[in-house]
Amino acid sequence: MSFDPVVRLAGVSRVHGDGPQAVAALREVSLDVAAGELVAVMGPSGSGKSTLLNLAGGLDRPTSGEVVVEGRPLSGLSAGDLAGLRRRHVGYVFQDLNLIPSLTAAENVMLPRELDGVRMGQARREAMAALEEVGLAEVAGRFPEEISGGQRQRVAIARALVGERRLILADEPTGALDTPTGDDVLQLLRARCDAGAAALLVTHEPRYAGWADRVVFLRDGAIADSTLPLESAR
Amino acid sequence: MAIRQGLLALLSQGPRYGYQLRAEFEASTGATWPLNIGQVYTTLSRMERDGLVAPGEQDDQGRVVYTITEAGRAEMERWFGTPVAQSDRPRDELVIKLAMAVTAAADVRPVIQAQRVATMRTLQELTRAKRASVAGPAQRLVLDSMIFQAEAEQRWLDHCEAVLTASPQTQERQT
Ligand SMILES: Nc1ncnc2c1ncn2[C@@H]1O[C@H](COP(=O)(O)OP(=O)(O)O)[C@@H](O)[C@H]1O
Ligand SMILES: [Mg+2]
Numbered sequence: 001m002s003f004d005p006v007v008r009l010a011g012v013s014r015v016h017g018d019g020p021q022a023v024a025a026l027r028e029v030s031l032d033v034a035a036g037e038l039v040a041v042m043g044p045s046g047s048g049k050s051t052l053l054n055l056a057g058g059l060d061r062p063t064s065g066e067v068v069v070e071g072r073p074l075s076g077l078s079a080g081d082l083a084g085l086r087r088r089h090v091g092y093v094f095q096d097l098n099l100i101p102s103l104t105a106a107e108n109v110m111l112p113r114e115l116d117g118v119r120m121g122q123a124r125r126e127a128m129a130a131l132e133e134v135g136l137a138e139v140a141g142r143f144p145e146e147i148s149g150g151q152r153q154r155v156a157i158a159r160a161l162v163g164e165r166r167l168i169l170a171d172e173p174t175g176a177l178d179t180p181t182g183d184d185v186l187q188l189l190r191a192r193c194d195a196g197a198a199a200l201l202v203t204h205e206p207r208y209a210g211w212a213d214r215v216v217f218l219r220d221g222a223i224a225d226s227t228l229p230l231e232s233a234r
Numbered sequence: 235m236a237i238r239q240g241l242l243a244l245l246s247q248g249p250r251y252g253y254q255l256r257a258e259f260e261a262s263t264g265a266t267w268p269l270n271i272g273q274v275y276t277t278l279s280r281m282e283r284d285g286l287v288a289p290g291e292q293d294d295q296g297r298v299v300y301t302i303t304e305a306g307r308a309e310m311e312r313w314f315g316t317p318v319a320q321s322d323r324p325r326d327e328l329v330i331k332l333a334m335a336v337t338a339a340a341d342v343r344p345v346i347q348a349q350r351v352a353t354m355r356t357l358q359e360l361t362r363a364k365r366a367s368v369a370g371p372a373q374r375l376v377l378d379s380m381i382f383q384a385e386a387e388q389r390w391l392d393h394c395e396a397v398l399t400a401s402p403q404t405q406e407r408q409t
Pocket of ligand 2: 051
């Protein structure tokens with residue numbers, strides 16, 4: 001295992017708009033997430049949590065500072081290369097799940113792999129493995145509206161996990177789930193990290209942040225506090 | 235103090251030696267309440283005096299088996315049947331500390347922030363202990379209780395911060 005972080009934010013700032021309307025969503029944030037590490041991000045609404053995640057995954061670009069994913073500074077990448085890196089290395093789970101209603105659970109999970117250029121047969125096998133991992137093999141053929149909210153959430157997670165993505169970014173993935181289902185979601189993220197992925201998890205639930213190796217508290221776009229990493233006695 | 239009632243509950247399962255009671259007490263409550271063997275024997279001899287337990291003969295190693303009496307069973311049932319009164323619980327130092335910080339017009343925010351990091355750390359450790367735990371349901375429920383308490387404390391700290399930020403009194407002081 002390499003000791004380079006899977007993702008590094010170095011002095012990253014993000015300002016939205018300009019002039020008197022400018023909003024500093026993130027100010028000089030530096031953060032490394034290593035392979036195997038689950039880092040929780042907490043903070044009041046508007047403190048910059050989603051901005052941090054979007055920058056870490058290359059969905060948004062910083063105003064200043066650098067984001068490095070798997071050793072590659074994102075500032076140097078063309079739009080096409082950035083899109084390719086995102087697809088290969090980064091899995092996202094958003095608050096609104098973004099499942100495509102006209103595709104089955106399996107097809108939703110296959111989609112990012114097909115975009116990667118993986119052949120259909122293999123994409124399907126990988127999707128089935130990912131659905132199996134989240135305990136949903138039996139609903140693979142159903143459409144999003146034919147499964148429960150908790151199951152939809154897990155499909156979205158399977159989609160983020162498919163194809164060995166090493167950086168998982170999850171923005172309130174436990175959304176409106178009840179406690180046992182939310183615990184299942186954390187169990188899955190934790191297992192992926194224990195298997196070598198790096199994850200950033202935004203949550204406002206202390207009980208879910210409790211699963212993390214390290215908890216970072218954001219306030220007004222800056223890191224206000226952070227717990228020390230638990231020694232890796234996992 | 236619930237040591238004696240706890241010991242009675244264990245003895246209701248059958249006669250036991252003092253050292254067994256200590257081990258079973260800790261197995262049920264986890265690391266939350268370590269007992270030393272001296273406490274166990276002191277409590278047993280008081281319970282014997284009060285007629286709640288009866289000692290058997292000493293065995294050749296000088297050990298004594300204790301048995302619960304009818305009065306002991308009644309005491310245990312009374313305990314299970316009575317809710318714990320709020321006033322019987324120890325005071326929470328954090329609550330007092332924050333109230334005093336506000337009263338003394340100290341800067342409360344660093345107190346809240348330091349506590350938030352410490353409590354989160356506790357929550358991480360508890361969550362890890364729970365994941366690694368192969369213990370029975372009693373110990374698991376004790377861990378859950380500690381997790382819920384840490385969680386509640388974390389929410390309360392957020393609440394304190396929000397209230398103090400909104401309060402004109404504290405804002406004046408800061409400016
Ligand atoms: N596209 C945008 N345009 C303007 N302001 C934005 C935009 N996105 C976020 N912001 C502002 O940046 C700050 C941080 O937002 P966000 O990262 O969404 O916070 P959080 O996820 O912690 O609630 C907020 O003040 C928000 O209003
Ligand atoms: Mg957000």
